[in-house]
Amino acid sequence: xxxxxxxxxxxxxxxxxxxxxxxxxxxxxxxxxxxxxxxxxxxxxxxxxxxxxxxxxxxxxxxxxxxxxxxxxxxxxxxxxxxxxxxxxxxxxxxxxxxxxxxxxxxxxxxxxxxxxxxxxxxxxxxxxxxxxxxxxxxxxxxxxxxxxxxxxxxxxxxxxxxxxxxxxxxxxxxxxxxxxxxxxxxxxxxxxxxxxxxxxxxxxxxxxxxxxxxxxxxxxxxxxxxxxxxxxxxxxxxxxxxxxxxxxxxxxxxxxxxxxxxxxxxxxxxxxxxxxxxxxxxxxxxxxxxxxx
Amino acid sequence: xxxxxxxxxxxxxxxxxxxxxxxxxxxxxxxxxxxxxxxxxxxxxxxxxxxxxxxxxxxxxxxxxxxxxxxxxxxxxxxxxxxxxxxxxxxxxxxxxxxxxxxxxxxxxxxxxxxxxxxxxxxxxxxxxxxxxxxxxxxxxxxxxxxxxxxxxxxxxxxxxxxxxxxxxxxxxxxxxxxxxxxxxxxxxxxxxxxxxxxxxxxxxxxxxxxxxxxxxxxxxxxxxxxxxxxxxxxxxxxxxxxxxxxxxxxxxxxxxxxxxxxxxxxxxxxxxxxxxxxxxxxxxxxxxxxxxxxxxxxxxxxxxxxxxxxxxx
Amino acid sequence: xxxxxxxxxxxxxxxxxxxxxxxxxxxxxxxxxxxxxxxxxxxxxxxxxxxxxxxxxxxxxxxxxxxxxxxxxxxxxxxxxxxxxxxxxxxxxxxxxxxxxxxxxxxxxxxxxxxxxxxxxxxxxxxxxxxxxxxxxxxxxxxxxxxxxxxxxxxxxxxxxxxxxxxxxxxxxxxxxxxxxxxxxxxxxxxxxxxxxxxxxxxxxxxxxxxxxxxxxxxxxxxxxxxxxxxxxxxxxxxxxxxxxxxxxxxxxxxxxxxxxxxxxxxxxxxxxxxxxxxxxxxxxxxxxxxxxxxxxxxxxxxxxxxxxxxxxxxxxxxxxxxxxxxxxxxxxxxxxxxxxxxxxxxxxxxxxxxxxxxxxxxxxxxxxxxxxxxxxxxxx
Numbered sequence: 001x002x003x004x005x006x007x008x009x010x011x012x013x014x015x016x017x018x019x020x021x022x023x024x025x026x027x028x029x030x031x032x033x034x035x036x037x038x039x040x041x042x043x044x045x046x047x048x049x050x051x052x053x054x055x056x057x058x059x060x061x062x063x064x065x066x067x068x069x070x071x072x073x074x075x076x077x078x079x080x081x082x083x084x085x086x087x088x089x090x091x092x093x094x095x096x097x098x099x100x101x102x103x104x105x106x107x108x109x110x111x112x113x114x115x116x117x118x119x120x121x122x123x124x125x126x127x128x129x130x131x132x133x134x135x136x137x138x139x140x141x142x143x144x145x146x147x148x149x150x151x152x153x154x155x156x157x158x159x160x161x162x163x164x165x166x167x168x169x170x171x172x173x174x175x176x177x178x179x180x181x182x183x184x185x186x187x188x189x190x191x192x193x194x195x196x197x198x199x200x201x202x203x204x205x206x207x208x209x210x211x212x213x214x215x216x217x218x219x220x221x222x223x224x225x226x227x228x229x230x231x232x233x234x235x236x237x238x239x240x241x242x243x244x245x246x247x248x249x250x251x252x253x254x255x256x257x258x259x260x261x262x263x264x265x266x267x268x269x270x271x272x273x274x275x276x277x278x279x280x281x282x283x284x285x286x287x288x289x290x291x292x293x294x
Numbered sequence: 295x296x297x298x299x300x301x302x303x304x305x306x307x308x309x310x311x312x313x314x315x316x317x318x319x320x321x322x323x324x325x326x327x328x329x330x331x332x333x334x335x336x337x338x339x340x341x342x343x344x345x346x347x348x349x350x351x352x353x354x355x356x357x358x359x360x361x362x363x364x365x366x367x368x369x370x371x372x373x374x375x376x377x378x379x380x381x382x383x384x385x386x387x388x389x390x391x392x393x394x395x396x397x398x399x400x401x402x403x404x405x406x407x408x409x410x411x412x413x414x415x416x417x418x419x420x421x422x423x424x425x426x427x428x429x430x431x432x433x434x435x436x437x438x439x440x441x442x443x444x445x446x447x448x449x450x451x452x453x454x455x456x457x458x459x460x461x462x463x464x465x466x467x468x469x470x471x472x473x474x475x476x477x478x479x480x481x482x483x484x485x486x487x488x489x490x491x492x493x494x495x496x497x498x499x500x501x502x503x504x505x506x507x508x509x510x511x512x513x514x515x516x517x518x519x520x521x522x523x524x525x526x527x528x529x530x531x532x533x534x535x536x537x538x539x540x541x542x543x544x545x546x547x548x549x550x551x552x553x554x555x556x557x558x559x560x561x562x563x564x565x566x567x568x569x570x571x572x573x574x575x576x577x578x579x580x581x582x583x584x585x586x587x588x589x590x591x592x593x594x595x596x597x598x599x600x601x602x603x604x605x606x607x608x
Numbered sequence: 609x610x611x612x613x614x615x616x617x618x619x620x621x622x623x624x625x626x627x628x629x630x631x632x633x634x635x636x637x638x639x640x641x642x643x644x645x646x647x648x649x650x651x652x653x654x655x656x657x658x659x660x661x662x663x664x665x666x667x668x669x670x671x672x673x674x675x676x677x678x679x680x681x682x683x684x685x686x687x688x689x690x691x692x693x694x695x696x697x698x699x700x701x702x703x704x705x706x707x708x709x710x711x712x713x714x715x716x717x718x719x720x721x722x723x724x725x726x727x728x729x730x731x732x733x734x735x736x737x738x739x740x741x742x743x744x745x746x747x748x749x750x751x752x753x754x755x756x757x758x759x760x761x762x763x764x765x766x767x768x769x770x771x772x773x774x775x776x777x778x779x780x781x782x783x784x785x786x787x788x789x790x791x792x793x794x795x796x797x798x799x800x801x802x803x804x805x806x807x808x809x810x811x812x813x814x815x816x817x818x819x820x821x822x823x824x825x826x827x828x829x830x831x832x833x834x835x836x837x838x839x840x841x842x843x844x845x846x847x848x849x850x851x852x853x854x855x856x857x858x859x860x861x862x863x864x865x866x867x868x869x870x871x872x873x874x875x876x877x878x879x880x881x882x883x884x885x886x887x888x889x890x891x892x893x894x895x896x897x898x899x900x901x902x903x904x905x906x907x908x909x910x911x912x913x914x915x916x917x918x919x920x921x922x923x924x925x926x927x928x929x930x931x932x933x934x935x936x937x938x939x940x941x942x943x944x945x946x947x948x949x950x951x952x953x954x955x956x957x958x959x960x961x962x963x964x965x966x967x968x969x970x971x972x973x974x975x976x977x978x979x980x981x982x983x984x985x986x987x988x989x
Contacts, residue, residue, distance in 0.1 A: 002438040002827055002828070002831055005827050006800060006824060006827055007529070008514060009821070009823040009824050009827065010824075012821075012823075013821050024620055025445075028411075032411075034411055034414070034415070080581065082579050085583045085586050086582065086583065088584045088586075089585075089586045091329045091357075091410060091411065092351070092357060092535075092539060092543070093410075093539065093582055093585065093586065095357075095359075095535075096535060096536060096539050096578070096582055097514070097530055097578075097579055097583070099536075100575040100576075100578035100579040100582065101575070103571070103574070103575035103578075104572060104576060104579065107571035107572050107575065108572050110651065111569070111572065114537075117651070117652075117655040117656060117870070118655075118656050119656075119844045119876070120876045121872075121876050123880065129855075130483070131857075138855070138856055138857055140855055194654075209820070213820040213821065213848055214847075214848065214851070214876060214877055215820060215847070215848055217844075219818060220818065221819070222818070223816075223818060223819075226418075226422075229415070230419075233412075233415065239808070244809055252825075255823075255824040255826075258813075258815075258824040258825055258826075259824050259827070259828055262814075263424075263786070263813050263814040263815055263824070263825055264429075264430050264786045264814050265421065265426065265430075266815075266816065267426055267816050268422070268423045268426040268427065269418030271418075271420070271422050271423050272419070272423065274415060274416065274419045275405070275416050275419050275420065275423075277414050278405075278408055278412050278415070279404055279407075282408060282412050306614065309618075309897060310618065313618060313622060317622060327706035327707070327733070328702055328705070328706050329699070329703045329706040329707060330706075331704070332698070332699060332702050333699075334622060337621055339623070341621065429786065429787055430786070432744045436789075436792070437786060437787045437789050437792055438719070438720070438723070438743055438745070438789035438790065438792070438793070439694070439720055439723055439724075439789070441723055441727075441748070441749070442748070445727070445731070460618075464614070506740075518694075518695070518698065518724060519728070520694065520723050520724045520725075520726075520727060521694075521725040522694055522720050522724075523721075525693065525694055525695055526785070546614055546617075547613040547614045547617035547672040548617075550614065550618060550621050551617050551621060552619040553621070554621030554622075560696075561699060561703075564689075564700075564703075567969075570651075571651065571691075
């Protein structure tokens with residue numbers, strides 16, 4: 001029974017990572033950038049949702065919507081201001097700008113006239129938190145809701161990417177940016193849409209986490225951001241179902257490490273997984289090996 | 295030709311010694327105080343670290359963003375050698391460098407096969423693992439940190455080690471090995487086609503970089519007298535990357551200046567309070583964007599090379 | 609050619625270093641002012657603590673100067689932000705000493721920063737009084753380093769003895785932050801003392817700083833069914849732990865250290881924290897004169913109840929100021945000697961220093977009940 005309980009714990013943790021990982025993987029797939037600021041967009045989403053819920057007393061769905069929309073707007077703004085000018089620069093420059101943006105978001109939100117450095121606590125009435133007892137298993141309904149919402153959003157995304165024209169354009173751009181431009185696709189718009197969707201998902205994750213754990217603070221995005229990134233790589237960077245799979249595996253691996261190995265090493269395990277995957281199958285679990293043409 | 299390079303070497307050494315004498319005089323006469331000396335020492339140590347990263351990233355084109363791990367290894371190793379084995383300071387530093395270089399070799403062999411972003415994240419992961427491992431070793435002080443490290447580092451030590459580092463890096467870059475490294479940066483596949491064993495040179499750069507970082511780490515721990523694992527996490531690695539990129543990848547003088555400026559800047563901005571850590575990244579982003587548009591402070595120091603002026607930035 | 613550029617670069621680099629200090633701090637204890645440095649995290653991960661500390665010390669400064677200052681001279685606290693980073697703490701401390709010419713330093717607040725600053729101050733013979741650094745190694749740096757709070761070993765022992773003696777607990781589990789020396793220190797010392805008193809530690813689990821999900825560890829602990837569960841961390845984290853533990857059905861009584869002390873404990877933990885016991889430096893329900901006067905003045909100035917960070921830093925400042933007053937002189941040696949022989953009562957109780965310059969003072973046990981903190985008893989060392 002304890003084993004099953006731990007699996008549920010891992011799944012809930014993993015679905016949060018999955019939501020954030022999707023954003024990472026989409027952006028990397030399109031413009032080849034590891035958006036270090038993505039974890040902080042997740043954090044901002046949590047804060048936007050917090051203000052919606054506490055200052056304006058909005059219920060769950062509007063709070064989630066506001067978190068997602070504000071995060072999306074923020075993501076697009078960041079892309080336009082900081083990443084677009086560097087689109088043709090070497091990767092390392094982009095990486096540094098992304099890190100700078102991450103620091104800016106973290107330290108900027110800590111300013112007193114923005115969010116302030118203190119922890120905030122989400123109002124507890126947003127989602128029903130009930131303990132569901134099945135035999136000796138005790139499930140928090142919040143965990144189930146998070147898992148379900150993550151699956152829903154991921155499925156929605158798959159539909160958008162594979163069944164719509166916009167999705168087709170996104171896939172084309174990720175294959176070959178220049179060829180897509182030549183075919184008449186507006187690359188700037190596609191990139192903006194990609195950032196918007198990825199950021200919206202991260203924002204959703206932020207709000208859900210705020211409701212689940214109640215506590216949010218400006219530094220909450222650093223570790224989950226890193227782990228979600230590892231998840232994206234694990235599943236195959238650029239591949240959306242891969243990000244979901246990677247996220248879930250990371251969640252379960254982390255939970256099981258804490259239980260069966262040692263809780264001291266749970267962070268190190270995450271990185272060890274990363275290194276092992278990169279050494280054995282760098283294209284990730286669902287990725288295809290691509291040959292570099294000379 | 296040899297006479298030329300000997301002349302240049304002599305001028306360089308003479309200038310360095312003059313600078314050192316002037317600075318030591320100023321320090322001893324208390325014209326500048328202990329606080330300023332601290333900044334100077336940190337600048338020297340950071341220059342060593344930045345150059346070691348520059349060798350790997352700027353000259354050989356390998357994205358390593360976890361280099362602070364080697365600084366940590368060197369810092370703790372040197373401390374342990376001094377405290378437990380009671381080795382004299384120079385031997386501790388050497389030992390620290392060797393240990394760091396050796397671990398660099400162990401890590402480098404499997405991971406340098408990876409390219410670009412993948413290599414970057416792996417080095418990041420390695421850095422975090424080192425931090426976690428140190429946190430879990432009680433003999434190293436664990437998360438509480440290691441106290442009681444004797445203060446052996448002086449300005450003289452750091453200045454001269456820095457000068458030696460500069461000479462070493464300069465000589466490597468201008469040797470045939472250095473040219474091999476640069477060719478790997480420019481186009482690895484073409485280099486291989488020309489018969490250069492890219493793995494060998496990548497590892498060479500990595501190990502030398504790790505060695506230097508280890509020695510710098512040893513100087514650091516014997517200056518601070520107390521070290522704790524979190525100060526060596528990937529944020530510290532990012533500091534080095536920033537120093538190197540803003541100075542111009544592959545430019546030694548540019549690297550020296552940018553490191554000095556960026557080491558001083560957080561202290562210089564101290565009066566701004568909360569805003570300091572907001573201004574700093576904004577400056578960073580603005581400079582990156584300007585760089586991309588072709589306005590670059592490092593252009594002042596860039597070497598004019600024949601043919602295409604292919605610098606890694608802009 | 610390039611060598612010339614390198615040489616030029618080095619020259620410029622070193623010049624920057626020289627000019628780094630210019631133009632800042634006017635400093636100096638001039639003839640009518642005594643400057644005391646404060647190293648505290650005004651920004652960074654624990655900025656809230658730093659702000660509390662500052663409030664406490666500002667209050668102290670006003671009180672002292674209203675009464676005429678120290679031996680006729682006004683006292684001025686000069687703040688330096690260490691961002692809770694040891695390297696920054698050192699730079700800040702050095703700047704306060706060299707540019708602002710402070711006579712002593714209050715702080716640093718966190719143990720890691722205190723550990724990094726102590727050897728520097730010892731070297732420069734400037735007295736340091738930390739009100740909240742609880743790691744035992746801090747005062748080992750030398751004769752000039754003092755602390756006005758108890759150390760982790762003492763606190764751990766108090767909690768363990770209370771659990772074993774008063775709560776009659778036979779088994780315990782611990783859940784602590786492996787990356788936080790305060791949390792780890794308390795956990796280790798509790799384990800030692802609890803086992804010495806005959807108790808058994810069934811499970812000891814860790815988590816990482818900023819973790820929010822403890823379910824994996826809690827499920828494991830639940831299966832062991834301990835009498836008590838020790839969560840030695842700050843209120844923002846233990847609130848979450850308590851909530852998740854109760855949700856899992858863990859019935860153990862919660863135990864904690866002074867990090868539990870905050871009204872925000874209930875915001876994060878809700879009803880789950882009721883029934884817990886924790887050790888603290890003082891209780892705001894304490895009716896002694898020092899406590900009530902302090903709380904009243906604090907409320908009047910800031911319109912909120914002081915937390916332990918404010919109280920402890922106020923105390924550290926007060927002990928230092930009273931020692932300077934007694935010494936009559938402002939050189940390091942005299943202040944150090946006055947501190948060594950200090951004996952007085954401040955907000956957190958009566959303080960004297962032992963041979964290691966750690967404060968000998970009592971701890972209190974607090975019971976969390978009905979969303980409030982109840983005073984249970986005082987434990988003398």
